[in-house]
Amino acid sequence: xxxxxxxxxxxxxxxxxxxxxxGNVFAALLAWLSVRSRGGYMVLRMEDLDTxxxxxxxxxxxxxxxxxxxxxxDDETPPxxxxxxxxxxxxxxxxxxDLLYPCYCTRSQLHSVNAPHLSxxxxxxxxxxxxxxxxxxxxxxxxxxxxxxxxxxxxxxxDMVQGGYAENxxxxxxxxxxxxxxxxxxxxxxxxxxxxxxxxxxxxxxxDLLSSAPRQMxxxxxxxxxxxxxxxxxxxxxxxxxxLSKRDRDLDLGQLRSKLSPEQLIGILAHASGLTxxxxxxxxxxxxxxxxxxxxxxxxxxxxxKDLAIL
Ligand code: GLU
Numbered sequence: 001x002x003x004x005x006x007x008x009x010x011x012x013x014x015x016x017x018x019x020x021x022x023g024n025v026f027a028a029l030l031a032w033l034s035v036r037s038r039g040g041y042m043v044l045r046m047e048d049l050d051t052x053x054x055x056x057x058x059x060x061x062x063x064x065x066x067x068x069x070x071x072x073x074d075d076e077t078p079p080x081x082x083x084x085x086x087x088x089x090x091x092x093x094x095x096x097x098d099l100l101y102p103c104y105c106t107r108s109q110l111h112s113v114n115a116p117h118l119s120x121x122x123x124x125x126x127x128x129x130x131x132x133x134x135x136x137x138x139x140x141x142x143x144x145x146x147x148x149x150x151x152x153x154x155x156x157x158x159d160m161v162q163g164g165y166a167e168n169x170x171x172x173x174x175x176x177x178x179x180x181x182x183x184x185x186x187x188x189x190x191x192x193x194x195x196x197x198x199x200x201x202x203x204x205x206x207x208d209l210l211s212s213a214p215r216q217m218x219x220x221x222x223x224x225x226x227x228x229x230x231x232x233x234x235x236x237x238x239x240x241x242x243x244l245s246k247r248d249r250d251l252d253l254g255q256l257r258s259k260l261s262p263e264q265l266i267g268i269l270a271h272a273s274g275l276t277x278x279x280x281x282x283x284x285x286x287x288x289x290x291x292x293x294x295x296x297x298x299x300x301x302x303x304x305x306k307d308l309a310i311l
Pocket of ligand 1: 013014015047191204205209
C-alpha cells in the first residue's frame with residue numbers, strides 16, 4: 001500500500017563519515033524540494049552504524065552544511081548508533097517468524113563461489129548455510145552473521161525518477177544479511193525500521209541505492225510498514241565520466257563554501273538536473289515554487305568542465 005493524499009514526509013539520511021560532496025548535495029536538494037514543494041515534513045537522521053568511520057563532528061558539519069544550503073528539517077531522530085536495542089527487537093521478530101538463519105560463510109568464500117551481481121558489489125547468495133543442521137552449526141567456532149530468507153516473489157514499484165523497476169530477491173539477491181557477525185545490524189534493516197517508525201512516505205536518494213529498494217520493501221512488509229514512494233536520483237559524474245565521491249576533496253562543501261554562495265551552487269545543480277534553463281544563481285526556496293519530478297533528468301549527469309571550473 002502506498003501513501004496518497006496527505007502531505008509527504010521525507011528524510012535526509014546522511015552518513016556522517018565526511019563532508020557532503022556534490023552528489024550528496026544534489027540528492028538532499030531534490031529530497032527537500034519534493035517535500036517542501038508540497039508542504040510536507042522533513043526528518044533528519046544520522047546513519048552512523050559504522051562507528052569507526054563516522055563521528056559527531058561530521059554530523060555537526062552536515063547539519064551546518066544543510067542549513068547553509070537552505071535545506072531545513074522539522075525533526076532530527078536519534079542516530080542509528082543509539083538504536084541497537086530497537087533494531088534488536090525487529091531482528092527478534094524476524095527470528096520469531098522463523099525467517100532467520102545463521103551464516104558462517106567467510107567473505108572470501110562468498111566472493112569466490114558466486115557471480116558478481118549488483119553495481120553495489122553485492123553477490124547473489126546461493127543459500128549455502130540455509131539448510132545447516134544444529135550439529136553442523138555448532139561445529140563452527142566463529143560467530144555467524146544472520147540472513148533473512150527471501151520469498152520467490154517479484155517486487156515492483158514505480159520510481160518517481162527511474163520509472164518501473166522490479167526485482168525477484170531469490171534471483172537477484174538471495175537471502176541477505178540483517179546482522180553481521182560482529183553484532184552490528186546492517187543498513188537494510190536499520191533504514192527500514194527508521195523510515196517505518198518515522199512514517200516516511202517518500203525516499204529520495206542516489207541511484208546507487210535503487211537495488212536496495214526491493215529488500216527494504218520486503219522488510220517493510222514483514223514489519224507491517226507501508227511502502228514509501230521512491231525517487232532514485234541520477235549520479236553526478238565528473239567530466240571524464242568518473243563518479244564523484246568523498247575522495248574528491250575539492251568538491252566537498254568544506255572547499256565549495258569558501259568559493260561559492262549557496263545560490264550559485266544550487267543554480268549549477270538545478271541546471272545540470274534539468275530544473276532550470278540556465279545555471280543562474282537560485283535559492284532552494286525559489287526552486288520549490290515550481291518543482292516537478294517530471295523535469296528531473298533520469299540519466300546520470302556529467303558535470304561540464306566549465307561548471308567545475310567555477311566550483
Ligand atoms: N546513509 C546513506 C548514504 O549516506 C543513504 C541511505 C538512504 O538514503 O537510504 O548514502
